[in-house]
Amino acid sequence: MDTMVRELSYSQAIQEAMAIAMERDPRVFLMGEDIGVYGGAFQVTGDLVHRFGEDRVMDMPISELAGAGVAVGAALAGMRPVFEFQFSDFATLGMEQIVNQAAKLRFMLGGAVSVPLVMRFPAGSGTGAAAQHSQSLEAWLAHVPGLKVVQPSTPHDAKGLLLAAIEDPDPVMIFEHKLLYKTKGPVPEGWYTVPLDRAEIRREGRDLTVVATSIMVIKALEAAATLAQEGIELEVVDLRSLRPIDTETLIASVSRTHRLMCVYEGVKTLGIGSEVSAAIAESEAFDLLDAPIVRLGGAECPLPYNPELEKAAVPQVADIVETARRLVQGRI
Amino acid sequence: MARSSLTTPEPDTATAAGRLPAANLPEVYRRLGAAEIRDALRKMRLIRRFEESAEEAYVRGLIHGTMHLSIGQEASAVGVCSALSPTDYMTSTHRGHGHCLGKGADVGRMFAEFFGREDGYCRGRGGSMHIADPSTGNLGANGIVGGGLPIAVGAALAAKRLGNGRIVVCFFGDGANNEGAFHESLNMASVWKLPVVFVCENNKYGMSTSVARSTSVKNIADRAVAYSMPGVTVDGNRFADVADATHAAVERARRGEGPSLIECLTYRIRGHSKSDRNRYRTKEEIESWQKRDPIQLFEAELLEFGLMDTPEMVAIQTSVEEEITAAIEFAKASPAPSPADLTRYVYTTERGSHGHHGA
Known part of the structure; x- marks a missing residue:
């Protein structure tokens, strides 16, 4: 390549x-x-x-x-x-x-x-x-x-x-x-492909696996940089493929960190993070979990117009930082 | 522009009597050779006996689910297909057994699909509403009313881009003419001058709701005006009328002049599906259409014009019976799919099938 x-x-x-x-x-x-x-x-x-x-x-x-x-x-x-x-x-x-x-x-x-x-x-x-x-x-x-x-x-x-x-x-x-x-x-020049069925680990970390999608990957990486200053290390996994889900990569990551948080912009209920959570709960990684699985997803309402309301309707970097910190510190 | 519109045929007056043979010989009989005419009659008989046999098989518990029979609509299926070449594309409907046979499907594989067997056209995965046969250009029946219209337009776009000379026939019913997909598709096909022939089989009812109660225009073909294409209403129970109208539309499509709309006035003698109790129509109405049986009309015309004789017609019936019997035996003997293969065919590369039995 x-x-x-x-x-x-x-x-x-x-x-x-x-x-x-x-x-x-x-x-x-x-x-x-x-x-x-x-x-x-x-x-x-x-x-x-x-x-x-x-x-x-x-x-x-x-x-x-x-x-x-x-x-x-x-x-x-x-x-x-x-x-x-x-x-x-x-x-x-x-x-x-x-x-x-x-x-x-x-x-x-x-x-x-x-x-x-x-x-x-x-x-x-x-x-x-x-x-x-x-x-x-x-x-x-x-x-x-x-x-x-x-x-x-x-x-x-x-x-x-x-x-x-x-x-x-x-x-x-x-x-x-x-x-x-x-x-x-x-971006490399010319022709190349990225597999349609593989997640990608964007940042390695020992304390918490954050499975994020799309723009939430960028936000999760920002949150990881902030938390690293406190000594909390997030592993940020870019899910990338929603069907099929690369459960192998997810299970391996959670097996190392013993914690899982899903961050996605779609409505939280029945969203992609719900499926990722279930995939881990059904897997051998379940027994290794040190904390409840947490989902951060879109609010249970249509997207609003007002800019402050609009921001409040989807997970922001501060939400990821706060939730991840509490999760790692055993406060969830 | 809508060229002509025929009101619903009066059952008792429309007979072949009183025609002047040579002068009134429909164009189709000059165009088609004796073998093709014989093939058309045979296909109509085959469709009729296929549908009747499927119904019998259903009663005997050989068929799972429901089905939608096209008894009474054989002239429309065969008349349209008689104007196509083997490589032309076709999309069909939930009432599509006749279309598939008209386009050249194998009866044994049709029955095998109805019985849910591996030798069926869909390996038992699709059933009666999803018969397709890409080898004869049959892109598939469809369980969604209006579902095939956009697909037909897409196939026509591909044919035009690839310059392969194929045209597309798109069957749909009167019910589909009130779906958004109908209007979007006719508009798009017209804007892009695509080689599609839209064939509306108006059998008077979308399930139980009549055209009069559901459709704002008198003739569905009138809707062609809105999409700047020719629209014509024909007697869908007369093979020659359907074949001639389709031939003209196919020629126009092949010349690159764009789509056409043909409305075939016809009637389904059986109910919508196996759940139908015929509460929305009268026995008299059904009987009046039975008097205009498309096969009888076709045979009468062939006899009148001296294009076939009675012994030939009897021979066709005999050979059709043999073919149906053999096909049912073939289908019964075909193996059932294995539950271990449940998630096969979801993806072309099975690796991505994401199923319990995939990979």
Whole structure:
């Protein structure tokens, strides 16, 4: 792998992955709302339409249900669509085709077909866009066998997971966080992939395993830096793949630290952290736990508009610091 | 623009009598050879006997779950498929057995699927509502009303991009014409001028709710106007009418001129599914449509035009009976899937199947 240190933003990394995929494979095309000359609502497709033309960077009518189904049909008939939902919230409009069709066709047809489809979902809060443009619905899709669901937290992974997804024969759902689009990090040049089924340990530590997703990985790393000054060492695990969950890495980490905290932006109840907690509770690591498992997730309300309320609705660095400290000190 | 609209045919007046053979010979009979016409009649018989035999098998407990029979709609399935080439794509519906057979599915593998066996088209995982056969372009029946419409448009987009000359036929029912997927799909197919033929089989009821009670336009084909494509309503119980309308739409699609909408007026003689108690329609209505049986209408027309004789028709029935009997025996002998394979086929690379029996 090319290890040259070159910094790209998360959105540039995604754009580069799409460009490389289209150069390598004529079957790959992009489809979405305002992804052409507009460049995408978050400028992720940018100028790609000028390089690849309107047939490969296709603007579509505002018709999420049919759009999602067109991607399914095109995948069945030999293409490799990469579909952008303008906001992850709009997945609700395409859910029939994602859940009933894309996820199930291979199984329902006894293995006669594959659906090589990628869907990208700009997700998450922090933009003041309120309840219908800020949700984190990844757990909804992670509940569906037949789909693969990933959440990159770094520019490196955003590119590598997308390239892996485009090569994968099955439908892969990628939840990108809108606040991460401008974050920068090292991104190798050229083609490379990141496995779709592996968690990644971002920081090693002896006292507490923090399993985080997406932007919560960044927040957990900040919290870990703060707590390190107090002598508390967090192990930060970037879950990265929600379906399948890399239970092996999680169990190994908790077996070392004897404590588990899950941090995720989606609504806490029945969220991805609930599944991670259960996976540990059912495993051999359960007997090694020195403290209760703790989840920090999104509040039990729609995302509010007011900036202070909006912050209060999702875990912040201070929440992670405070909860982790209490957990390690035996106060939970 | 909607070209023509036919009101619901009057059952008693629509007979073949009084036609002038040569002058009125439907175009399809000039286009298709004798073997193709014979094949069309045979497929209609095969569908009828398949459905009747499936019903018998259900009563005898060989079929798990429910099923949706298309008895009475054979001319629509076969008329449409007669205009397709083997590589053309098709999407179908929950009432899709006839479409699959029309497109060339094997009867033994169909029954094997109904019986939940490994030799079934879906290895017993899909059942009656999910028969697909990619080798004949059949992208699958669908359990979701309107579920196949966007998929058909996507397959057409792929065909256009890949330049492989294939077109797509998309079957759906009158119920689907009130789903958002119908409207979004027709619009998209028209905007992008995709090679799709939308075929609405209007059998008058979405489960129990009639078209009159559910649909704001008189003819579903009128909805084509809103999407700038030709819309035509045809007598769906007449093979020739369906075949000719489909042929015109397929030719248009192959020329790159875009999609069409065909509404086939037809009737399902059986109930919606096995739970149907026929409380929403009258015995008289059902009987009036039985008098317009598509197979009888087709045979009468073939005799009238001298395109086939009675002994040939009897021979078709005999060979269909043999095929059905052999197919049922094949299906009964097929092995059942093993519970150890429960989570197979969830993913193409089984490693990611995440199941108890995967990996």
